[in-house]
Amino acid sequence: MTYCVALQLNSGLVFMSDTRTNGGVDNINKFRKMYTWSVPGDRVITILSAGNLATTQAVISHLEDRMKLPEYREPILSKALTMFEVAQMVGEILADVIRSSSGDSGQQAASAFNATLIVGGQISTSESRIFMIYPEGNFIEASEDTPYFQLGETKYGRPILVRAFDQNMSFEDAVKMLLLSFDSTIKANLSVSAPLDLMYYENNSLQVTYQHRFEEDDPYLLQVSHGWGDALKMAFDTLPNFAPYGTN
Amino acid sequence: MTYCVALQLNSGLVFMSDTRTNGGVDNINKFRKMYTWSVPGDRVITILSAGNLATTQAVISHLEDRMKLPEYREPILSKALTMFEVAQMVGEILADVIRSSSGDSGQQAASAFNATLIVGGQISTSESRIFMIYPEGNFIEASEDTPYFQLGETKYGRPILVRAFDQNMSFEDAVKMLLLSFDSTIKANLSVSAPLDLMYYENNSLQVTYQHRFEEDDPYLLQVSHGWGDALKMAFDTLPNFAPYGTN
Known part of the structure; x- marks a missing residue:
């Protein structure tokens, strides 16, 4: 499993993810589940991933390949005009990858390749936004009523x-709260574990504000x-x- | 869903359960999930239930019917010599009920009728014990390493x-802790709700020590x-x- 959280603070976006992946309890590995792309002064985009590791890695590779060869492939993250476009693009790629992995093996097999993503960031003068993207490629957006998303466990x-x-x-209090949330999960569930990746994006800075990896110690x-x-x-x-x- | 907890304290056993049942979110009802039988001076036995309501009610009815007609049906709770015998008896009835509900409709259909139970109590001079009983009728016992069981959500x-x-x-601290555990669940999940039933059994008292229903207010x-x-x-x-x- 996995545990990821994205928060929409008034001051900006905070992302945290664990790094444990497992196929059963006897095949445990460490993989990054947070990916950030930034063009300072223009955009910062972060993706958190949960689900089938082959699927999420393929989605990330598709996104990166396209940016390396922009003349051959479209659409690409670095050209999207809004975060809504980014969410659409990532959703399409995700649904494509799951479809091509599962082939004609039916819905039950497809669910084995499922993954869910959180995408957040800010582009140019538009507002910072966070989306949760489902395996079908559709998505929902964080709002004032629900200003955070969780993935996985x-x-x-x-x-x-x-x-x-x-x-x-404050960002500092948010980090404290997130570490408590992750600590509660880690204490109760073997499938989530440090190191924990943290990214903070301050609204309108259009650059990565702070990044840190919390090792186990x-x-x-x-x-x-x-x-x-x-x-x-x-x-x-x-x-x-x-x-x-x-008698109290 | 459901949320039930049974604790093995040094001083005795504490049971708590919610009362919400639902078939989808639009068919919500209130049902007791805690059943206690006692023969003062001889035995106290409590069952907590989670899962298919028809299954758990059938198990309870079987147990009660047998006690009303002891000359016709065996084995019965009031004659079991040890808590281990009680767990075996309840496990057999549970597995039978699930088997007869699902008929020949295969394993996937059977899982729709599944239920899991916690059985705890004390008989005569033997120690108080808690068991978790699975739909297959087998069971595990709480131990010093894991002195509590949870069911449901x-x-x-x-x-x-x-x-x-x-x-x-103390029993009083245990109640405070359980209410916090239930409150956290209720705040996060619609399928668990007050009223909450509480039962405390003080070791070697061989009678119900304390019972209370916490209404929503x-x-x-x-x-x-x-x-x-x-x-x-x-x-x-x-x-x-x-x-x-x-800079701290």
Whole structure:
């Protein structure tokens, strides 16, 4: 499995992804699931991927190949005029790859090749946007009501997002919250693991603002992970005690 | 869906279950998923259920019918000599019900009738035990390494259990922790909902120690649910801030 999150803050976009891939529990590998392309001053586009690794790598390779040979192949990321066009382009490529992998083997076989992507970024003077792209190639966009997307093993890490996320939060607080969300997932599920990739894009900067890989022994990741146990215990103790016989 | 938890504390057993059942999101009902039988001074047995409602109700009806007509039907809960015998008995009935519902319609159809149960309690002088019973009728037992079981929509509520559960905790703390685990699940997933049923069995008491139904507007449930947001915020703030450029 995988765990990826993309947040739309008022100040910009934050992306985080883990790096574990597995075919069964005995074939575990480390692969990057976050890809960023930037043309400073013009555009920054980031993709997070979950699902069949051959499919997601093929999608990324298609996108990169096209940019290396722009005179032969269209459409390409670096020429898209809007993020909506980017989402359409990525969705088409994704659906094509899944279709060609599964051939005529029917719907059930096709689902084995499925992948889901998050695409976010900003192009020129248009606003920064985040899309979730389904295996069929269609997509939805993050909005004020739902200003974040999760991919993969989303349930363990969701309660902390539901409670703590606020579009006004600072980038630094967002990173703290995301590390807690990832830590909860990692503690409960073998199929998600550090290193964790982080990318922050500040709105209208049109360049990558901050990138970092949290290795398993990253001091801040360890501080947050170890500190959270004690902090939760303290939070737990501040809540009133249950009084079964009304003797509180 | 459903969410149920059974904990093995050093002091006894705690059971909690929600009451929402649904066939799609437009057919939502309220059904008890916790059943307790007790013969004071001799035995207390509790079953939590998740899965196909027709299957779980049939299992419970079989168990109750047998106890009403002990001269005609065997084996019965009230005569089992050990909790292991109880688990075997319940497992056999469960597998039988699923088999007879699915008939010859093959494995895929059978899975539509599946249910999973948690059975816990104590009989006479033997120790209190908790079992998780699978649709096939086989089962596993809670141990010191894994002193609790979850059923149904387990992922949202797991991180708080992983962090806060301790076999030495008091019954009152266990209830607080369970309500947080259920609250996290309810906040993230429509298919789990209050009222929540609680049962506590104190080891060697051989009678139901405490039973309570938390309605949606239960004052303590609301206190815990509302207080947790602030408590988490406080816990969050005690953690060190992320310093992207090492300026902390």
